[in-house]
Amino acid sequence: MAAERSGGGDPARTLALLWRTPPEPKPVGRKPKVSVDQIVTAAIAVADREGLDAMSMARVAQELTVGTMSLYTHVPGKGELIDLMADTVLQERDLTSDGTWRERIKHYADRTRAVYQAHPWMRDVSMVRPPLGPGLMDGQEFVLAALADSGLEPKQVTVAHVAVEGFVHGAAASEVDDQQLAEKTGESGDSWWSARQVFWDDYSDVERYPTMTSLWNAGAYDTGGTLAQTMRGSYDYGLEKLLDGIEGGMR
Amino acid sequence: MAAERSGGGDPARTLALLWRTPPEPKPVGRKPKVSVDQIVTAAIAVADREGLDAMSMARVAQELTVGTMSLYTHVPGKGELIDLMADTVLQERDLTSDGTWRERIKHYADRTRAVYQAHPWMRDVSMVRPPLGPGLMDGQEFVLAALADSGLEPKQVTVAHVAVEGFVHGAAASEVDDQQLAEKTGESGDSWWSARQVFWDDYSDVERYPTMTSLWNAGAYDTGGTLAQTMRGSYDYGLEKLLDGIEGGMR
């Protein structure tokens, strides 16, 4: 449960792993059965299929037909493995795009969103103390470059950066949260909500919730689409409005 | 690990607990040693002090000097207990405020942020399938009422609502993530980052990260404050810009 993350270990060791600093070939000694890359790939595969909860050291080792403890020769611990997984999937973003600064940020948001869609377990990875690997850093540079081109002052760029980054990861996370729960519980978001329709009958109260009632009566909730489509729409809307605000504040 | 949540159980039973539907007094049978309220209060106390990971059924039972399995008489399971905890702390928001719709939304954001600050474990509670109790619903009504007063069309109100709600919870969550990790690992965010200063020496590259380098040289990162203060600033900035955007889009 809770926010899965590393951080505890030796920073130098973790950074060396993230950047795949040459493991200085060992001419002697037993040959490794697995590599760091294989471990990370297998871990991502397990998490994609069964969620981060199911991504146990034992499960990954089993995937590679290797003893559990063998993994610890190549990776300091589970936290660091999650760092490696996160940075690896963030590298899947293809951040080459021309266009206005707004277009570039929307491109960044789209690519990041795609990462979360492909790897729903990213919801459980905290980005407050992020893995400082190439995947994350390239993304930071991309967004900062776009914002710097927008005409904002340097100090404003860094503040706006945190806001944008927070919005993008946060929105991608909640959007994906739904699928993640659907996979784990075997119940889709739409069916979860309809099973709770009883709420309106038994507990809702026009006196207490007049706005909700009148919005409902006005048909504001007849989206005509799935929950996923609605969330996607709000994602786009929110980012658009945030960028509008940033742009408007530059005058 | 991962997103802690309930949802699995019988919706009617969970809703009855959330709304504290009268437990129809039992005139016969053994007297309960604990009540639902006591369990929820104890669970919140443990989570506040040691995080949601430490909030195990055994730990809560110990707190109440009761056997672990006794809790299951009053609460269906851990997931439902977390729902009850979340809705309870959301009720701590005092959502009575006059003023413009913007002022009311900022009030809502402040109160919600305060809840996360007081209960950092809220970061780990998914709001995608939220506990439909009074704490959550009163908040929804408050935000919807403010947006409806802003002059937006009903359909727009619901879209804007999801965006605002997502931003508020998301920003409060990341802001608090830092403290949560600090408590769990015993290392503050500021010290975590300074321990990773080696990154700039060993891996950063002016060729690869020109914008970051130039922003650094321009002093954009000399905030003169703690990490927490910086995050707080970005929270306010982001909400302001989002509301600017929503307001601007109404014309």
Add this chain to the structure above:
DNA sequence: TATTGTTTCCGTATGTCCTACGGAAACGGG
């Protein structure tokens, strides 16, 4: 007071998890 129906309490057991420890196994070079 003894019995009975009802409700709550909780010990046990199962199958998970991470990882510290230390010995066994494989390998290149002498």
Add this chain to the structure above:
DNA sequence: CCCGTTTCCGTAGGACATACGGAAACAATA
């Protein structure tokens, strides 16, 4: 064939949620 080096991995300890079923407490009744 031996030895230093490196990797492999079995065992063990101390968590976790919760299904099951019997024991214990209580009010009403006999």
